[in-house]
Amino acid sequence: MRLHIYFARKFAFSLFAVFALFLTIMLLLDVVDQIRKFEIGTITFTQALGLAALNAPSGIYRILPLIVMLSTLMLFLGLARTSELVVTRASGRSALRSLIAPVITALIAGCLTIAVLNPLVAATAKKYESLSNTYKRGTSSVLSISREGLWLRQGGEGAQMVIRADRANLDGTELFDVSFIAFSLSSGPIFRIEAESAELVNGAWQIIKAKRWILSDPDANPERDATLYDTLSLPSDLTADRIRDSFGTPAAIPIWELPDFINSLERAGFSALKHRVWFQMELAVPMVYVAMVLIAAGFTMRHTRFGKTGTMVMFALGLGLSLFFLRNFAQVMGENGQIPVALAAWSPPFVGILMSLGLLLHLEDG
Numbered sequence: 001m002r003l004h005i006y007f008a009r010k011f012a013f014s015l016f017a018v019f020a021l022f023l024t025i026m027l028l029l030d031v032v033d034q035i036r037k038f039e040i041g042t043i044t045f046t047q048a049l050g051l052a053a054l055n056a057p058s059g060i061y062r063i064l065p066l067i068v069m070l071s072t073l074m075l076f077l078g079l080a081r082t083s084e085l086v087v088t089r090a091s092g093r094s095a096l097r098s099l100i101a102p103v104i105t106a107l108i109a110g111c112l113t114i115a116v117l118n119p120l121v122a123a124t125a126k127k128y129e130s131l132s133n134t135y136k137r138g139t140s141s142v143l144s145i146s147r148e149g150l151w152l153r154q155g156g157e158g159a160q161m162v163i164r165a166d167r168a169n170l171d172g173t174e175l176f177d178v179s180f181i182a183f184s185l186s187s188g189p190i191f192r193i194e195a196e197s198a199e200l201v202n203g204a205w206q207i208i209k210a211k212r213w214i215l216s217d218p219d220a221n222p223e224r225d226a227t228l229y230d231t232l233s234l235p236s237d238l239t240a241d242r243i244r245d246s247f248g249t250p251a252a253i254p255i256w257e258l259p260d261f262i263n264s265l266e267r268a269g270f271s272a273l274k275h276r277v278w279f280q281m282e283l284a285v286p287m288v289y290v291a292m293v294l295i296a297a298g299f300t301m302r303h304t305r306f307g308k309t310g311t312m313v314m315f316a317l318g319l320g321l322s323l324f325f326l327r328n329f330a331q332v333m334g335e336n337g338q339i340p341v342a343l344a345a346w347s348p349p350f351v352g353i354l355m356s357l358g359l360l361l362h363l364e365d366g
Helices: 002-037 045-061 064-081 084-090 100-137 240-247 258-267 273-283 285-300 309-335 341-363
Strands: 143-146 149-155 159-168 174-184 188-201 204-214 227-235
Touching: 002 045, 002 064, 002 100, 045 064, 045 100, 064 084, 064 100, 064 285, 064 309, 100 273, 100 285, 149 174, 159 188, 174 204, 188 227, 258 273, 273 285, 273 309, 273 341, 285 309, 285 341, 309 341
Parallel strands: none
Antiparallel strands: 143 149, 149 159, 159 174, 174 188, 188 204, 204 227
């Protein structure tokens, strides 16, 4: 038991050290990137550092499987160099038994990743997008989906407009049973429009069968002075890309809220396939970590006196990168509907685990 705890502690320390190193490097690089994104004088160095601190977690989150692999390489190369693995084998422990502690640690790290780090990354990503849009355009996120329907917001010169629709098409550019409420930042509501449908074309909403109430005159009767329109054009600074980008990133949604968001998305008329794939991919993260640990261990558990350590490390990195890209490729195929969601999410880690176990059995216990 003490030996398992010892291996688990060393692996946890390696994981923390590699994670901290990569986070620091990505933070420094992102500060420079944030300064380059904005025009001179738009943001200060402190604001750039804040944006980098918010953006770095989402960047490092994508490469966590590779960080787990590098941590495993660091662990077993250190154990082989100090002959601790030789002593472990001499005591009667097999190679697979020595892997119990690192594998369990990887599983725990994977569970913590999806339970704690995933919501943290989602929160920082939302805050980053909001601050970045505020610095660039003076406005933040433009879309929200809830049980009450679809909500949009667009900005303008000294005014804002809130848009609500019961349903929408797949890219959010055509809304049904829609309401527009415009209000001034200084004087309050300006007008309200209720319409059967609205379509975003050429920088304007083309509204069909609309009724407009004027709300800016406190002495007027809005219902008496309401106007009916068969068609009405309303200027908009929204684009299809901005609408899609504001709700099309599953990583910006905490995993605990993702099932309800998927249901709300489908009720609003959008396709949730991309979010379903992301949800299953996140649930499979612990198994991906286990696969990376087993792959790295299969090439580095031999003693350094046997030579070719560098070659074996390169083989491990190559196989780990191959699994990493295979997982991304399967995700793309799943999002396009070419393979089932479960197959896209769970097949890459299980392929990696089975291949690495076969390699370990052949090299260590064959």
